[in-house]
Amino acid sequence: MKFVCYTDWVQLPESANELFAQGAKDSVFLSRAWFENLTAAGLDEKQSLALACVEAEGKVLAILPLAKCTGNTGYALKHRYTPVYSLLLADDDQPGTLDCLVEGLSRLPVHSLLLEPVSNDDNRIEGFQRGMEATGFRCNRNFRLYNWIYRVQGQSYAEYMVSRPARLRNTIARKKRKLEREHGYEIRLFTGGDVPQAMSDYYAPYSASWKANEQYVDFLNGIVAGFSRPGWTRLAVLYVQGQSIAAQLWFVVHGKANIFRLAYDEAWKAYSPGSILTSFLMEYVIDVDGVEEIDFLTGNDAYKQDWMSERRELFALSCVKSVKATGRYEQFVDSLKKILKGS
Template structure:
């Protein structure tokens, strides 16, 4: 059976073609929705039109990234990426067609299942694929647990340190479930005064917070000290039983009182006891503190795929093979 593939590079045209197929009502995961991709494209790739493949109800969201190269439409804020596919034949057809336009694809972040599926599909479509582990996603299943039960399972050092800090430095904590301009101003001020580098696009985060606040999934936690100054902030989204921690920051000058830990205690308690989530996702990154709150490390992968029938593709394959030989020689 022949599958027809079309390329779309305009967000309004994509929306018209998708109808409600990529809406919140049809896609339970944020990273599968058109409004997520549109925010990403508009704010993070403003000068580059999307390169979106559509075939038989399937979607592949890419963006051009130099001559002969495309990357997954994801960037800093994307905690997951995958083809949106109902029929396997659609994925095969789109990857074959992508090979007519590009000599290299960079696809990430991918969980293990997606990495395996894409690796097999790419090779079947004539690509040479190289898969590398690039990060970790920490999660925990809290099905049926109260916060008290969850907290008893955490390391003793975390529980004891948090108790001491909370007693010595009581903070006023508010968790906003709708977008609040004043709270958002606090978030931006905290982030600007934190240990973290400047955001790639604060307007993107604000647009996401406004969008999810309207949908009722936003949880924006702000912690203030005794003087009423906001010193820690966390941006969570809660939907369909899963709480996802997207961003957290505290003022560098307040780190000795551990405001982030105190705020985390409140955010986890609200998610478990009030929202009754069954799963908490700490996003990407293998920072040691995440293991204190979570219990399951999930590997995250990146695929670099090349067309062996193009000069650029052959050069890329050569570089990948050489890099792997060097790592093997060095024991990496």
């Protein structure tokens, strides 16, 4: 078992793909497509890639994706849009793999690590933290974000909606009738390879929303392209007389639906186009995709609580190498030990 730190994706052995495929089952944000696009479009000129790995007999057993900046701090390879972060860890001999990983990290010219956002119940991160502390790092967790989810538990969309607040159900029904009566509307769903071509209909309402212009167009387009190839993307667009007034981009993979980006034209706010679209996609991912979990990702917004039922907490894990202050007495003792050892 050995520790290796790669600085480019092309250096990774092919067996790393198995680990990323396993990570994608936990979260689409632990997939190779996510991290590679983040590296290509999300790192600034002051950052460099560092893939801290453990290998044994040609197999990659662990990957900790890091961004190295000037100085002695390593950061989680993340983006403003990153909703959760973790290390990738194979099932084989996890204690031994973690020992090798933290021992290798302790030898690097890195005095501190900042990993975020990490889940409070992530066993891999917990094991990593214990290993770092045993290696001489002081580790702390600080609250960063809330995360709202819904566990479907075999419900149909109709059953799911019955459990939602009556206020929400009534608003959706009323606004649908109002929009249809006064203007007429159409909802189109784009999936797979059709999504990248339809992204202009996402950007149109986004630019007319409270969010102003999308700051990370290249990053978002790269993710959409990468996630559309395996069929992970769902883009729903609400049109009024051919004009896109609202759009939502979701990612669906391995039984989990991730509500990634939402936008609507504020001129149409009175019709609650966002709620209409969310209800449309909820019905699709529950009844057609058959998902087991729906994740509203980060944020504690009140409207998310109407759709979800369980709130989780995400933290920042900081690990700082302990440096023992050495006074004159300690220096004298150390010198004496060296003298005695040499005599």
